[in-house]
Amino acid sequence: MRHTLPLAPQFYVTAPQPCPYLEGRMERKLFTALQGESAEQLNDALSKQGFRRSQNVLYRPSCAECSACLSARIDVSRFAATKSQRRVLRRNAHLARRALAPWATEEQFDLFRDYLDSRHATGGMADMDIFEFAAMIEETPIRSRIIEYHDPAAPRGAPYEGLEAVCLTDVLDDGLSLVYSFFDTEKEKSSLGTYVILDHIRLAQEMGLPYVYLGYWVPGSSKMGYKARFSGLEVYYKAEWTPLDDPETFNADTHPLSVAPIAEQVARISLPDTRPTRRED
Structure with missing residues (x-):
């Protein structure tokens, strides 16, 4: 019997679980599989609608009574580094x-592992072993890269062999998406997390790509506050990208009618046209 993948992606919802960003709340996610010949087109299209990739899955928060999580991206043309960010660039110019x-x-x-132990010891990834880590990095059906930052002057036998920061990055048709980044937390004064974002902005400029996707910004969450420090930031709010000129104008909306029913959310998703083009004879 011949089996084929469905022409349209199928969407599902996860069971509720404790929110990792806002205490006392429950989260659930709307997700679909990322597979087949049209994986890149689907990833490009849904990334523009607030979805994120994790291995071969695309997901977006879909909590029953909360719409706090907002997908965030930097409009490279509107970005201007602050004095503090220019210092970070100079401090890490040797990498x-x-x-x-x-x-x-x-x-x-x-x-x-050292990054998780230092920053996210109780998070959902805290128990990941090397096989799960390899799956996170390597299981990608789209155009992905590992961006490493090395100290060329590091002596032999230096921690991590001179590796100071790493970012798993997807290349979209309109930008770079930072899927996951981690760095040497012992070098706190280097602000390596900020540097990785700044260098991806520079990389997007070099490639002529308009956006750098940062994942989710959550008003009221200290874990996500750093994203609002980048000028040119936009958030996917009420089904459109909106400049985040004043973070105080956004709040963690918890009204029971702030989130549309799942069927309504799925109906509003715009899918790419993956039908083969007919040739004219």
Whole structure:
């Protein structure tokens, strides 16, 4: 019997679980599989509608009584570095950037484990082993890269072999999407997390891409507050991208009618046309 993938993606909802960003709230996600020949087109289209990728899944928050999580991206043409951000660029100017195929290494995993232990010891990824880490990096059906930042002057035997920061990055048709980044937390004064974002803005400019996608910004969450420090930031709010000129104008909306029913949400999703083009004889 011949089996084929469905022509249109199927959407599902996760069971409620404790929210990792706002205490006392429950989260659930709307998700679909990312597979087949049209994976890149689907990823491009849904990324523009607030979805994020995790391995071969695209997801978007769909909480029953909360719409606090807002997908965020930087409009590269509107970005202007602050004095503090220019200092971060100068402080890390010695780092060498390497864009590699998505392949996990032991040095990356060691850095990742120390990063989790330092910053997210109780988070959902805290128990990830090297096999799960490799799956996170390598299981991608689209155009992804591992961006590594090395200190070329690091002596042999230096921690992580001179590796200071890593970012798993997707290349979209309209920008770069930072799927997950981690760095040496011992180098706190270097502000490596900020530097990775700043360098991706520079990389997008070099590639002629208009946006850098940062994941979710959550008003009221200290974990996500740093994203609002980047000028040119936009959030996907009420089905359109809106400049985040004043973060105080957004709040963590918890009204029971603030979220549309799942069927309504799915009906509003715009899917790419993946039908083969007919040839004219």
